[in-house]
Amino acid sequence: MKLFRHGAPGNERPGLLDAQGVRRDLSGVIGDLAPHTLGPDAQARLARLDPARLPEVDPAERLGPCVGQIGNVIAIGLNYADHAAEAGLPIPKQPIVFSKHTAAVSGPHDDVWLPPGAHKLDWEVELAVVIGQPAWHVPPEAALQHVAGYCLANDVSERAHQIEMEGQWIKGKSYPTHCPLGPWLVTADEIPDPQAVDLWLDVNGVARQRGNTRTMIFGVAQIVSYLSRFMRLLPGDVILTGTPPGVGMGQRPPVYLQAGDVVTLGSPVLGEQRQRIVAAPVPA
Template identity: 55%
Template structure:
């Protein structure tokens, strides 16, 4: 299934993408695409829904982030060896974890805000996954049982806030609009191997990133296992897994986003995003 949330920001409704390409309304079936809907029981109920009988949503409607009421948005840094190299950093001996504020979550085609004082606004195409079953001290061999599905995340970053200011990375990762998600959540049965997906990103029509999840240092299963040793993962929590090389910070000379720039990105089987940079 491909699950979506559509409508004006803050008033999104649940939906799904039918096999005929139409968007169908799920409002009479579930309250929202949240942790309850993404649990094993919730997804089992949705699998029995006859999408052809659901109301068709008019074309051109805005898509929001596919998951509502996200409790935690956890990100993994330096999870591609070649991206670590372009950042001038070693491959970490354990996953590098940081948080992005959930207020940074936005729709897949919503504008990216250029924050006040920003000088180094950067892009990062990433595979994200969503937890469907509560995970605490999860063994590696059963880690994938806790995954509900996958989607695209653009881990937008302000590098001067992230690196040149004191403190943690979260400051450079959490401005409003710094976590575009979607366009849809693809449930795990449609993604048999999350470690074999191509991903790409263009800036103003020029290719900047072109990679594969096959080159991740720490894969999805290991991340569920590892993170669950330090915190409980609840249904609806999102983990975004790192980016391949080609970010603006790693270019020679570095290149960053400014007002009017456009960003297009995609992950194999998970759709595409499009954003324009705007001044706050």
């Protein structure tokens, strides 16, 4: 299934994309696509529905982040060997783990804010993993059983805040709108091999990133298992699994986003996103 959330920010409602590509509303079936509706029993219930009996959703209506009530956004850095090379960094021996503040989460087509004074705003197309069942000390061979599904993510990053200031990467990763998710939450049964997902990203129509998850250093099962050794992953947690080469920081010379730029990204199985870069509103 391809599931989504639609409506105004903070008031999104659940939906389902039918086989003909028609958006259907699930509000009469579940309250939201959130931790309590991501498990196998809830998914089985949705799979038994006749989509033709569900109300249609106006295709012009805003799409929100495809998961609500997210508890944690955990990310893996330098997880593609060629991306590590373009960053001039050694291949990690263990996953590099950091986090993004959940307030960074936004819809797949929402504007992305350029922070005041920011001059190194960068893009990163990624496969995101959504946890559906608690995972605690799970072996790699059982890890994918804890995954509800997958979605597209843009790990927007302000590199000066991330790298040039003391402290953790989270400072350069957590500005509002800097974690677009969606458009669809693609249930795990539709992606039996998460290491065979094509990813792409363009800026102003210029191809910047082209990659496939098969070149990850640490695969999805390894990542879920590894994280579960240090934290109890919970339904609704989102894991960003790293980005292929082609980020702005890796261009020669580096290229960063400016107000007015348009970023498009996608995957044949995960759908597409489009964001316009705008100056962030500053509180009076």
